[in-house]
Amino acid sequence: MPPRAKARARAETVAPSPRPELSREFVAVHKRRRIMDAIAELTAEQGYDATKIGDIVRRAGVARKTLYDNFEGKEEVFLAAFDAAVDEAMRRIEEDCAKVEGGWEERVQAGLASFLGYVAEEPALARMCMIEALSATKAATERYEDAVQRFVDLTKQNVPHDDQLPETIEETLVGGVAWIVYQQIRRQETEKAEDLLPELSEFMLAPFHGAADAAAKRAGA
Amino acid sequence: MEVERLPRGRHGLSREFVAQNQRERLLAALAECLHENGYDGTTVSMVGKRAGVSKSDFYKQFESKDVCFLAAYDDSVERIRARVLAACGGGADWATGVLTGLAALLDLLAAEPAQAQLVLVEGLRAGRGVYDRYQEALQSFVPRLRDGAPAPAGGDPPPPATDEAVVGGIASLLARRVLAGEAEKLGEFLPEIAEFALTPYLGATEARRIISER
Numbered sequence: 001m002p003p004r005a006k007a008r009a010r011a012e013t014v015a016p017s018p019r020p021e022l023s024r025e026f027v028a029v030h031k032r033r034r035i036m037d038a039i040a041e042l043t044a045e046q047g048y049d050a051t052k053i054g055d056i057v058r059r060a061g062v063a064r065k066t067l068y069d070n071f072e073g074k075e076e077v078f079l080a081a082f083d084a085a086v087d088e089a090m091r092r093i094e095e096d097c098a099k100v101e102g103g104w105e106e107r108v109q110a111g112l113a114s115f116l117g118y119v120a121e122e123p124a125l126a127r128m129c130m131i132e133a134l135s136a137t138k139a140a141t142e143r144y145e146d147a148v149q150r151f152v153d154l155t156k157q158n159v160p161h162d163d164q165l166p167e168t169i170e171e172t173l174v175g176g177v178a179w180i181v182y183q184q185i186r187r188q189e190t191e192k193a194e195d196l197l198p199e200l201s202e203f204m205l206a207p208f209h210g211a212a213d214a215a216a217k218r219a220g221a
Numbered sequence: 222m223e224v225e226r227l228p229r230g231r232h233g234l235s236r237e238f239v240a241q242n243q244r245e246r247l248l249a250a251l252a253e254c255l256h257e258n259g260y261d262g263t264t265v266s267m268v269g270k271r272a273g274v275s276k277s278d279f280y281k282q283f284e285s286k287d288v289c290f291l292a293a294y295d296d297s298v299e300r301i302r303a304r305v306l307a308a309c310g311g312g313a314d315w316a317t318g319v320l321t322g323l324a325a326l327l328d329l330l331a332a333e334p335a336q337a338q339l340v341l342v343e344g345l346r347a348g349r350g351v352y353d354r355y356q357e358a359l360q361s362f363v364p365r366l367r368d369g370a371p372a373p374a375g376g377d378p379p380p381p382a383t384d385e386a387v388v389g390g391i392a393s394l395l396a397r398r399v400l401a402g403e404a405e406k407l408g409e410f411l412p413e414i415a416e417f418a419l420t421p422y423l424g425a426t427e428a429r430r431i432i433s434e435r
Binding site: 047131136138142148165166168173174177183198199202203206 | 259345347348349356359379382386393397400416420
């Protein structure tokens with residue numbers, strides 16, 4: 001079979017024509033999802049620049065037209081995949097934080113564990129969001145910084161407030177954690193991401209102990 | 222970074238000297254073009270024009286925009302590193318060394334926003350070839366922070382990932398401010414960044430004392 005026909009045949013096996021039991025909407029959402037998954041895998045494997053529309057549709061098993069019906073082009077696919085991954089990470093982290101019955105330290109630790117667990121579970125998404133986004137396009141870099149800001153805000157919500165600490169403390173802590181994880185992704189050791197938990201917890205919690213100790217003393221006095 | 226243009230016409234300067242001067246001008250021009258137009262928007266003719274170097278002389282120096290870019294990146298990182306490490310060495314002890322090194326870093330980046338943009342933000346857009354360089358550049362500051370760092374009084378030394386996390390956290394904050402177009406104001410962050418860097422090793426009280434005495 002010539003490669004094109006082979007690809008088409010594969011596309012057909014991956015994406016069966018809508019059967020009566022699958023609603024049109026379900027199929028559409030599913031195809032969109034597959035396109036986003038495909039760009040995540042491909043950029044993780046070969047980088048954003050090297051990834052072409054043809055690669056994406058082939059990997060996703062959809063028609064080129066389907067991609068363009070859903071997205072303006074490669075950048076929009078990338079940004080949508082990026083957003084979906086960050087939303088999912090945030091959702092899991094918030095959910096795990098909410099389950100914690102202990103104090104702020106346990107909450108931060110649970111959030112961090114949840115984040116590292118996501119990285120371990122989804123190495124391609126982690127690589128796309130934390131490495132390739134920085135080199136993809138200007139909009140992707142900005143999106144990356146917006147995502148960092150979401151983590152910064154989430155940290156702020158969960159740690160005790162201390163006037164004496166630098167105003168940028170949460171930003172530098174989140175940036176520091178991101179850098180350690182970045183290197184682990186580059187070493188292709190994401191399956192070990194959860195091993196970082198004890199060290200990164202201590203790194204993130206340490207600056208806030210002063211405020212927490214003082215608060216505990218006031219409460220005890 | 223200002224590199225002076227040479228006089229036109231007959232000037233009796235050696236060929237090597239002219240080539241070296243052109244090279245430096247091209248590297249500086251590339252950083253400025255990236256700052257203004259981003260990586261994708263920068264072309265060889267733009268860089269040549271800005272440097273006052275013909276396109277054919279550009280190609281005598283560099284095979285392509287990418288090669289010129291990597292040379293500019295290395296050159297920029299090397300200048301920043303040399304300046305920061307020299308400043309660190311001037312400190313009387315570990316803590317003042319770190320503090321003066323950070324001050325030198327922020328001053329340099331604030332004075333040369335195009336270099337800050339090149340090294341911290343726009344440079345990464347050149348793709349995978351830069352990842353190793355960026356990582357090496359950051360990691361090269363780690364031993365400077367780790368070696369000679371005291372353990373906080375009465376406490377255990379910070380966990381091993383701390384040194385790298387501190388360096389990465391600072392780089393992340395700087396990149397965010399540069400991306401927001403605030404490179405010129407980086408100097409204002411010295412007390413905050415220094416406290417972030419020194420506290421894991423000295424405790425917050427001692428870190429604040431040293432910073433306030435500067």
